[in-house]
Amino acid sequence: MIPLSHYLILSFIIFTIGIAGVLLRRNIIIVLMSLELIFNSINISLVAFSHFLQSMTGRLFVVFTITVAAAEVAVGLAILVAVYRQRKTVYVEELNEMKH
Amino acid sequence: MTDFLKKILFIDLIKGLSLTLKYNLSKSFTIRYPDEEKWLPYQRFRGLHTLNKDAQGRELCVACELCAKACPTKCITVVPMEDNNGIGIADRIAKIYEINLVRCMFCGFCEDACPTTAIRMGREYELACFSLDCAKADKQRLLAPQEIPVEFEGGYVIKARLERTKEGIRVRPDLTKKKRWW
Amino acid sequence: MDTNTCIELALIIIKVIIISSLLFALPIPLTWIERKVAGHIQLRLGPFRVGWHGILQPVADMIKLMFKEDIIPDKADKWLFKLAPIISLVPIFLTFATVPVGDKITVFGKEVTLYISDMNVGILYILAVAGIGVYGLILGGWASNSKYALFGSIRSSAQMISYELALSFAAIGVVMVTNSLSLVDIVNSQKATTWNICYQPLGFIIYIIAGLAEINRIPFDLSEDEGTLAAGYHVEYSSMRFSFFMLAEYVAMVLMSVLAVVLFFGGWSGPILPPIVWFVIKVSAFIYFFMWVRFTFPRYRYDQLMTIGWKILLPLSLVNILITGLFLI
Amino acid sequence: MELIFFYIFAIFAVSSAIAVISLRNPVHSAVFLMVCFLQVAAIFILLRSPFLAAVQVFVYVGAVMVLFLFAVMVLDLGKERFGEHLHHQSPIAIIIIIGLVFVMGLGLAKAKLDAPIGKYTEAAMAKNTEVMGELLYTKYVFPFEVVSLLLLIALIGAIVLVMKERN
DSSP states (O other): OHHHHHHHHHHHHHHHHHHHHHHHBBHHHHHHHHHHHHHHHHHHHHHHHHHHOOOOOHHHHHHHHHHHHHHHHHHHHHHHHHHHHHSSSOOOGGGGGOOO | HHHHHHTTTTTTHHHHHHHHHHHSSEEEEETTTTTTTEEEEETTTTEEEEEOOOOTSSOOOOOOHHHHHHTTTEEEEEEEEEOOOOBSSSSEEEEEEEEEETTEEEEOOHHHHSSSSSSEESSOOOOOOOOOOGGGEEEHHHHOOOOTTTTSSSEEEEEEEEEEOSSSEEEEEEEEEOOOOO | OOHHHHHHHHHHHHHHHHHHHHHTTTTHHHHHHHHHHHHHHTTOOOOSSGGGGGGTTHHHHHHHHHHHHHOTTTTTHHHHHHHHHHHHHHHHHHGGGGGGOEEEEETTTTEEEESSSSOTTTTHHHHHHHHHOOOOOOOOHHHOOOHHHHHHHHHHHHHHHHHHHHHHHHHHHHHHHHHHHEEEEEEHHHHHHHOOGGHHHHHHHHHHHHHOOOOTOTSGGGOOOHHHHHHHHGTTTHHHHHHHHHHHHHHHHHHHHHHHHHHHHHHTOOSSSSSHHHHHHHHHHHHHHHHHTTTTTOOOOHHHHIIIIIIHHHHHHHHHHHHHHHHOO | OHHHHHHHHHHHHHHHHHHHOOOHHHHOOOOOOOHHHHHHHHHHHHOOOOOHHHHHIIIIIIIIIIHHHHHHHHHOOOOOTTTTBOTTTTHHHHHHHHHHHHHHHHHHHOOOOSSSSSOOOTTTTGHHHHHHHHHTTTHHHHHHHHHHHHHHHHHHHHHHOOOOOOO
């Protein structure tokens, strides 16, 4: 039997890596991928809690999370394609029209 | 409405499928050349030339060189010589009679030009070989009788078998078993 | 570990070895059969010279492929280029872990199941893992650094997204009828009543069309369209890497036939003959059908493909689910 | 036994996650993200939820990653040039990340589990999928409908966003 803390630490490490990706990378596609990593880390901890608390809620929420993630990716990539058409760039710091 | 129904019930697709199934089950047309069968051409076929002899075995060719003149690709070389030994029908026979098969286009003008019906196009069509020597048909080769006799009616697929020898690959026909190919 | 678990483990390993070697060997006769079917449909004979009726032709082809030079384009992404054929091959083999060939049989007084494992999410697992196989196409096409290959991979990715939905919805219809995601349960429930094709004719049609698109066969093989894309995603591949793609394609065809049999045609159930024979007969009938279709229909245009996928198959499969649900209530 | 598998999956997941954010080529990142998702699916199986594992492979690996690769290919993003890898805010970002690690690590170290244990024991979970389906259509029917609506909106929204305007 694997203790709960193992899963939580794994989830935490992946979460941190995801946050690092979002904060550090310039490429929006990589940023979106890092968001997916964060979603996944949350899923791991949800399922782990659900398993150890013998409750179904966590698992069901994973289903919802996955659905939301799929929707998010579809819309996010659509926005990305639209932005790329306008600006010809996918680097976050070059998309700074709103700053000025 | 019927169009719509047709689309729903995949009528066109089913028609196509049934057609191909019919083809799949019917007999194939393939001639299994060279392993088992071979196409025997009609008598009018223009293949490798032959030099004919008359009933007494004399060469019909009188080396008039009309064939060489008529040849559009200038592939026939004829050198005449005198001879009184009765090899030919006249006292003039060909010393050299050579056809360059690489250049020949099998048009049959030589046949038309020949006044003595000495040169005729035969039914041999397997002319490929490993060296360039056989691209030249000399008099001896042209005089030798061809595998398929002239009077044999063509337009059949005949049994044949592939032979691998040192000289090359040959397809030996078996004239006794023939069938219409269609 | 006691002896019983050891025997179980050994059995599983033996089954894995048998199934995977069978799958590796299967494309050899299948290529021959496909060429023969192609020949006879076109009133030809097909391969005839190597062995009896050309039966050794695939072996000759295999030897030829093995000894060909393995070319990797200079500007290709070497790492992905080498990885792509393996990615396309492995998932399709993995799917066979849950494919049931028959029910239990008794060997030396011990019950042996004719499937590696009976997952309770079997059908989902198969559809999900089979979906990974498309990465081989996508990454291979991208890594080749060639225009044709890139277009092939873009096409296959779009095609895969649009047809996998319809395919899984068609399978969901069956799941609703039989109340189980496990393939063994699906077959057993069909034994009790009739074949699922009677309840799900629309689902079956959708399944076959979407399945054809999913395994990239004519009339939907837009990703390797010879006419416009030379050979699509595998245009730069040669030698064994190319044969991996071919292998994956044939195994995918076998998978689609097996799934069609299991989902809609009662799996191994049938009168008189032993179950495994029935299974083989049904699967080979489907394989023949796929070949038959291949040499009958011309390839669809790309916009037609997308129209069929999104505007016809997807709504139809939803309607199918709705009707099934209404009947179940 | 299980623990060994867990460590294998965890190590692969973490290392591929690091590869995702550190590689320069987006396609390579996508491949490693796929590996990471597969490992997460394997961990779901360790947690006795095969249905979620299948859904994870189905949706994430099967659909989401294809979308990513499709976008990368359509946009023709080559390798990033060297020096464009990170942007100038990275020092601040690293400080924030270290702070996050510290706070969350502290939380993890001090936390203890004292929530009430539910009724779904190991034995009840054998029929995991059926239980989930039942709950989804009874207790959680409202979020389920909302999520389906969300998917529909996302579908239409994506089409609207990408569609070129015809003159």
